[in-house]
Amino acid sequence: MSLIKSISGIRGTIGGKAGNGLTPLDVVKFTSAYATFIRRTVTKESNTIVVGRDARISGKMVNDIVVSTLTGMGFDVVNIGMATTPTTEIAVTGENACGGIIITASHNPKQWNALKLLNENGEFLNDAQGKEVLKIAEEEDFSYAEVDYLGKEYMNETYMRRHIDSVLALDLVDVAAIKKADFTVAVDAVNSIGGVVIPELLKRLGVKNVIELYCDPTGNFGHTPEPIPQNLTDIADLMKQGRADVGFVVDPDVDRLAIIMENGEFFVEEYTLVSIADYVLSHTPGSTVSNLSSSRALKDVTEAHGCQYTAAAVGEVNVVTEMKRTGAVIGGEGNGGVIYPALHYGRDALVGVALFLTLLAKSGKKVSELKKGYPQYSIAKNKIELTPDIDVDAILAAMKEKYADEKVTDIDGVKIDFADSWVHLRKSNTEPIIRIYSEASTMEKAEKLGNDIKQIMEDMAK
Numbered sequence: 001m002s003l004i005k006s007i008s009g010i011r012g013t014i015g016g017k018a019g020n021g022l023t024p025l026d027v028v029k030f031t032s033a034y035a036t037f038i039r040r041t042v043t044k045e046s047n048t049i050v051v052g053r054d055a056r057i058s059g060k061m062v063n064d065i066v067v068s069t070l071t072g073m074g075f076d077v078v079n080i081g082m083a084t085t086p087t088t089e090i091a092v093t094g095e096n097a098c099g100g101i102i103i104t105a106s107h108n109p110k111q112w113n114a115l116k117l118l119n120e121n122g123e124f125l126n127d128a129q130g131k132e133v134l135k136i137a138e139e140e141d142f143s144y145a146e147v148d149y150l151g152k153e154y155m156n157e158t159y160m161r162r163h164i165d166s167v168l169a170l171d172l173v174d175v176a177a178i179k180k181a182d183f184t185v186a187v188d189a190v191n192s193i194g195g196v197v198i199p200e201l202l203k204r205l206g207v208k209n210v211i212e213l214y215c216d217p218t219g220n221f222g223h224t225p226e227p228i229p230q231n232l233t234d235i236a237d238l239m240k241q242g243r244a245d246v247g248f249v250v251d252p253d254v255d256r257l258a259i260i261m262e263n264g265e266f267f268v269e270e271y272t273l274v275s276i277a278d279y280v281l282s283h284t285p286g287s288t289v290s291n292l293s294s295s296r297a298l299k300d301v302t303e304a305h306g307c308q309y310t311a312a313a314v315g316e317v318n319v320v321t322e323m324k325r326t327g328a329v330i331g332g333e334g335n336g337g338v339i340y341p342a343l344h345y346g347r348d349a350l351v352g353v354a355l356f357l358t359l360l361a362k363s364g365k366k367v368s369e370l371k372k373g374y375p376q377y378s379i380a381k382n383k384i385e386l387t388p389d390i391d392v393d394a395i396l397a398a399m400k401e402k403y404a405d406e407k408v409t410d411i412d413g414v415k416i417d418f419a420d421s422w423v424h425l426r427k428s429n430t431e432p433i434i435r436i437y438s439e440a441s442t443m444e445k446a447e448k449l450g451n452d453i454k455q456i457m458e459d460m461a462k
Contacts, residue, residue: 002021004431008116009115009117009124009130010022010115011105011113011115012026012114014058014111015111022062022114024061024065027065027115028069029140030115030137031065031073032069032073032137032142032144033134033136033137033141033142034099034115035073036073036136036142037132038075039073042099044096044098044120046120047074047075047076047098047151048075048077048096048097048098049075049077049101050078050080050092050095050097050100050118051066051067051070051077051078051079051080051101052079052082052085052091052101053083053102053104054082054083054085054192054193054253054254055082055193055219056105056113056219057110057218057219058113058219062103062115066101066103067079067153071150071152072144072151073142073144074151075151076151076152076153076154077152078091078095079155079156080155080156080157081155082196082217083159083160083193084194084197084254084349085102085106085116085254086255086344086346087159087163087197087254088100088118088122088159089102089122089123089346090159090162090163090343090344090346091122092120092121092122093121093344094159097120099117099119099120100117100118100122101115101117101118102116102118102253104116104253105252106251106252106253106255106256107251107252107256110219117130122344122345123317123345126321160196160197163197164197164201164204166343167201167350167351168204168205170340170343170354170355171342172279172283172358173355173358174358175204175205176206177358177361178207178357179205179207181361182208183207183209183246183357184207184243185202185209185211185244185246185247186211186213186247186248187202187210187212187215187249188232188234188247188249188250189213189215189249189250189254190214190223190227190249190250190251190252191214191217191219192225192250192252192253193252194250194251194254195212195214195216198254198349202353205353205357207357209244221252226251227249227256227258228258228269228381229266232249232266235249236266239264241264245262245360245366245367246259246260246360247259247260247261248260248349250349251349254349254350255346255347256336256347256349257272257337257338257352258272259271261366261368261371265368267371268378269334269336271295271297272338273332273333273334274297274298274374275356275374276338276340277302277330277331278301278305279355280329280355281330282305284329285306285307286327286330287302287307287308287309287310287326287327287329288307288308288310288330289311289312289322289323289331289332290309290333290334291311291312291313291315291334292314292411292412292413292426293314293334293424294332294333294334295334295439296422297374297375297376297377301374301375308326310326310328312411313411314333314412314413315412316339316347320339320345323339323345328341329341334379338351340355376441377440377446378439378440378446379437379439380437380449380450381436381437381450382436382438382447382451383428384434384436384454384457386427386434390461391461395460396413396414396425399425399456399457403416406418413425421438421441421445421446421449422438422439423436423437423438423439424436424437424438434457436450438453
């Protein structure tokens with residue numbers, strides 16, 4: 001059993017002993033700590049917290065405990081039911097709430113679940129705030145409401161429709177152009193809430209022909225849920241048959257978007273943001289932001305539009321902070337996470353689908369033809385499994401010293417920029433691993449760079 005406590009939330013496997021997994025006792029403890037933190041720090045006159053969940057098998061169980069704990073702490077709860085992560089973020093501001101909890105383990109397998117914690121702006125807690133919640137939980141520094149001050153639960157399942165309405169209302173989403181293009185679209189939603197939301201969005205966008213794959217929101221994932229090529233063979237095979245113009249794949253909480261080209265090949269997650277940024281910048285010039293582990297292609301495209309690109313530490317909250325600082329018009333993460341401030345500051349696959357289909361319709365090109373127009377890079381993703389005897393900080397410090405003659409960035413792990421490639425080394429916030437991302441002009445070169453660096457690090461660990 002695993003329980004990972006980090007600033008990005010509380011993530012664990014269901015079952016086992018308290019403290020070793022995400023048990024009911026752990027859910028109560030960390031929900032209570034979060035509620036205590038909100039009570040101490042909220043700046044608006046609100047006593048409401050929004051709760052939403054994906055379709056995981058454990059979702060209702062965890063949801064019921066979270067809602068009961070929050071009402072036991074004296075908060076009113078707006079329960080929006082099964083909803084995407086971006087929908088829950090939007091609901092926080094829609095309800096003028098003082099916070100929100102999203103019950104989802106994102107791309108982790110079905111035995112996992114998590115509490116993702118939002119502030120009063122519907123955005124993830126920052127590093128200091130997350131650490132304060134963990135401190136409160138460790139000290140069990142919370143108390144519950146007396147009987148006359150218990151909170152109430154209110155159901156509001158209108159936010160999926162409201163989210164879609166807000167996407168369709170964006171200036172750069174052209175429903176008429178999409179409808180005229182008469183696309184056939186395939187969707188793989190891994191049997192979670194995306195199986196409801198994405199087909200409905202496509203219908204509202206004027207797409208008449210939708211091929212649904214794993215769209216029944218049972219929580220029994222049809223394949224490993226992370227939207228990466230090795231997990232998406234079924235939709236790739238479908239696309240190879242020439243049955244659709246484009247394929248969209250979302251993760252269980254619908255904040256990441258992967259695209260499959262009409263020939264069954266992968267558009268590549270990194271290029272979800274790159275292509276959408278290219279479209280946005282062609283209409284609204286401005287700065288862009290992605291994290292250190294994202295492709296150089298966004299920087300290239302941004303500079304081609306005469307605009308400025310900035311890199312942030314990995315993590316949605318870090319990208320959002322940098323986007324606000326620079327006034328970015330588009331940003332996100334290379335894992336298919338598109339953040340479009342014209343709607344809200346959160347990764348949102350619904351926005352991604354709508355903007356990409358508009359781009360595709362207006363271009364008059366096939367998806368593969370669009371891809372050829374962007375700078376061509378390949379990213380290899382590797383990892384080192386962590387054991388208790390591995391000193392991560394010492395290894396990263398040694399790597400920084402070893403490559404001191406190159407451009408090294410250490411705001412998040414260690415990123416080494418070479419003339420025609422880069423490698424980023426960092427400890428994961430969600431899994432007990434060191435991530436090794438490397439990019440070069442071809443996958444062969446990227447994999448060689450990543451494997452060479454991994455070998456050096458493993459030798460250091462010995």
